[in-house]
Amino acid sequence: MGRHFGAITCDSCKSFFRRTAFVKQLFECPSDGRCNITADTRKSCQKCRLKKCFDAGMRKVLRVN
């Protein structure tokens, strides 16, 4: 854990966000955007996982202050 891209996240979500947030994505969600993302399910839905990253405050560009 630690602050990554503006939010406190685990290392795997840091890597996921680094890989996915910076490029245009065409992820398909199996549940119309209603996935519950946990450590056990995070691999399942990239769309909901990325949304959760943004919702948690992760940002592409580090905010100044």
Next chain:
Amino acid sequence: MGRHFGAITCDSCKSFFRRTAFVKQLFECPSDGRCNITADTRKSCQKCRLKKCFDAGMRKVLRVN
């Protein structure tokens, strides 16, 4: 397409069923079993994909007649 394990399925689902149906699985579903499995989302939820395989009539043992 063709008959695989008792149902008409694509080749990828044939391979998936072969890999997963014969061993005890601990799949976690991101949407509490309500995933809509399509060609685009089938990678996302193994639990719902395997259930759909069984629902489609795929069986571990070939039925006689």
Next chain:
DNA sequence: GCTGGTCACAATGACCTC
């Protein structure tokens, strides 16, 4: 402490042989 880079590992699915 946080960044990007690396790479072993595992799942997928197209293709193959029997």
Next chain:
DNA sequence: AGAGGTCATTGTGACCAG
């Protein structure tokens, strides 16, 4: 026609170096 086998490809995440 349908079974199992193979393996290139890809995403993941632990770990590394700056």
